[in-house]
Amino acid sequence: MNKIIYLDAAASALKPQSVILGETDFLTHHYSNAGRGICARAAETDDMLSHARLAIADFIGATSQQIIFTSGATDGLNRIANMILSRKAHLRVAVSDLDHHSARLPWVAAANRGECELVIMPLNANLDIDIEKMPLADVYVITAMSNVIGVPQDVSAIVRAARAKNPDVITIVDAAQYVAHLPIDVRAWDCDALCFSGHKIGADTGVGVMYLKNPESYHTDKFGGGMVDGIASATGFNVLPAPMGFEAGTLPLTQIAGMPFAIDNLRENPANHAYTEYLFDALSEINRVKIISPRSASLVSFVVDGMHPLDFGAMLGAHGVCARVGNMCASWIHAHLGINGSIRLSHGWWNTMDEMRDTINIIKEILK
Ligand SMILES: Cc1ncc(COP(=O)(O)O)c(C=O)c1O
Numbered sequence: 001m002n003k004i005i006y007l008d009a010a011a012s013a014l015k016p017q018s019v020i021l022g023e024t025d026f027l028t029h030h031y032s033n034a035g036r037g038i039c040a041r042a043a044e045t046d047d048m049l050s051h052a053r054l055a056i057a058d059f060i061g062a063t064s065q066q067i068i069f070t071s072g073a074t075d076g077l078n079r080i081a082n083m084i085l086s087r088k089a090h091l092r093v094a095v096s097d098l099d100h101h102s103a104r105l106p107w108v109a110a111a112n113r114g115e116c117e118l119v120i121m122p123l124n125a126n127l128d129i130d131i132e133k134m135p136l137a138d139v140y141v142i143t144a145m146s147n148v149i150g151v152p153q154d155v156s157a158i159v160r161a162a163r164a165k166n167p168d169v170i171t172i173v174d175a176a177q178y179v180a181h182l183p184i185d186v187r188a189w190d191c192d193a194l195c196f197s198g199h200k201i202g203a204d205t206g207v208g209v210m211y212l213k214n215p216e217s218y219h220t221d222k223f224g225g226g227m228v229d230g231i232a233s234a235t236g237f238n239v240l241p242a243p244m245g246f247e248a249g250t251l252p253l254t255q256i257a258g259m260p261f262a263i264d265n266l267r268e269n270p271a272n273h274a275y276t277e278y279l280f281d282a283l284s285e286i287n288r289v290k291i292i293s294p295r296s297a298s299l300v301s302f303v304v305d306g307m308h309p310l311d312f313g314a315m316l317g318a319h320g321v322c323a324r325v326g327n328m329c330a331s332w333i334h335a336h337l338g339i340n341g342s343i344r345l346s347h348g349w350w351n352t353m354d355e356m357r358d359t360i361n362i363i364k365e366i367l368k
Helices: 017-030 040-060 073-087 101-112 155-165 253-268 273-284 309-318 331-337 353-366
Strands: 067-070 091-096 116-121 139-143 170-174 193-197 208-212 228-231 237-239 289-291 300-304 324-326 342-345
Touching: 017 040, 017 253, 040 067, 040 208, 040 253, 067 073, 073 101, 073 170, 073 193, 073 208, 091 101, 101 116, 101 139, 101 170, 139 155, 155 170, 273 289, 273 300, 273 353, 300 309, 309 324, 309 342, 309 353
Parallel strands: 091 116, 091 139, 139 170, 170 193
Antiparallel strands: 067 208, 193 208, 228 237, 289 300, 300 342, 324 342
16 A cells, blocks of 8 residues: 555644745745845735734734744743743642643753742543642643643633632643644633644644733743844843744744645634544444543544554554654653553544545554
């Protein structure tokens, strides 16, 4: 079999032609640096940047000033952690076992340095954050959708519960998976920060978004060109207001140019959850397969009795099925479940129902 069935959307989405053409058009006809030039090309690039920022703001219910470009979710999640840590020491930070390494490790590292204290938000039997049992904290790290379990968390209820415990709380949402599946409204969620990557919604790699509800309440953690209003003396300088004040250095402009096209594509071709249901039902009938994600999830994660996930993944790969296997940079949820890894099938706008059927036939063939 020569055909590739790409079922690894949760790791990175394939790129729609509109994104590729949008980036090519920018590179060919409009490219220059942004925020630095006064020629016609520079104005076109500035226009592209404003347009992309506005499209992203509209996509998540924010304003342009609240949208800060990063290199990805990991970058944003590290940056917000560092900005909070530089402002106040000895905070209590609540994390959960749903977290990806990039949401939790910045805080684990800080706790290991003695800069904060970690507390754990327990999960209930459905593997959702248990709102009734949330501990008191100063910062809450909320994984809106786990990349292993694939279920949306009730972010507004979690933020509300956090604020009820501590009115000065800071809530950080990791929306890296959620954003590819469900609409986000940061106003309704009332979160303080939210991060995601472009590449998981069909845009390019190297670009991400850090939403800050009140950017003026943070000091930037990055310094360089494009973020300074003026140098006051040998040591004094004034930082531009958000978003530029948080965007030192040349931005990933080509990748940013692709973002509005990826958003349009996502709106026109939303992920088809019938694929998950089909895979879930078909896998449920295979004896050696134990599914760890619910039928309603955005993906299917499972283990195979008597077979290491990496061995199973290699066999799937040999049959042309691209799946993610292992701990998926989400070690805590695997430890929570008492397993060393799993196999994940995650679909995107490019998949077809025939590919789901072929995948199931291949899995049956492997396990025959
Ligand atoms: C839930 C979650 N958070 C964060 C990340 C990190 O994203 P990136 O590697 O694009 O920075 C991922 C990537 O898999 C993820 O699934």
